[in-house]
Amino acid sequence: VQLQASGGGLVKAGGSLRLSCVASGDTDRRYNMGWFRQVPGKEREIVAAIGRYGIMTDYAASVKGRFSISRDNTKNTVYLQMNTLRPEDTAVYFCAAGEAGPHKLFDGSYYYTRSDFSSWGQGTQVTVSS
Secondary structure (H helix, E strand, C coil): CEEEEECCEEEECCCCEEEEEEEECCCCCCCEEEEEEECCCCCCEEEEEECCCCCCCEECCCCCCCEEEEEECCCCEEEEEECCCCHHHCEEEEEEEECCCCEECCCCCEECCHHHCCEECCCEEEEEEC
């Protein structure tokens, strides 16, 4: 599956952006989808992920309550709505697709890891100014 991310840009702190990622190619197969971000010199980290049918979501603690992941399987698109942006959200954001996971915790919640995702799109830059 090929992934094309868009929607990045420059925004002031407190502002909002919505990222989109369109999948093409092997779209008959349902994938879990995720958004990751990376800053120079640091590991790529998961931001949010969503299961193949739009449930079983997971968020990084740093974005909970501010970001929301969703998907429209009729459009083969996954979204990341980012609100109340902070300068520390500045990064290159990548979308990813995978068939592994999610993993269930004892409290019934779910989480994903980077190794659950095998296909990656190109990044889109998000810059948040203070």
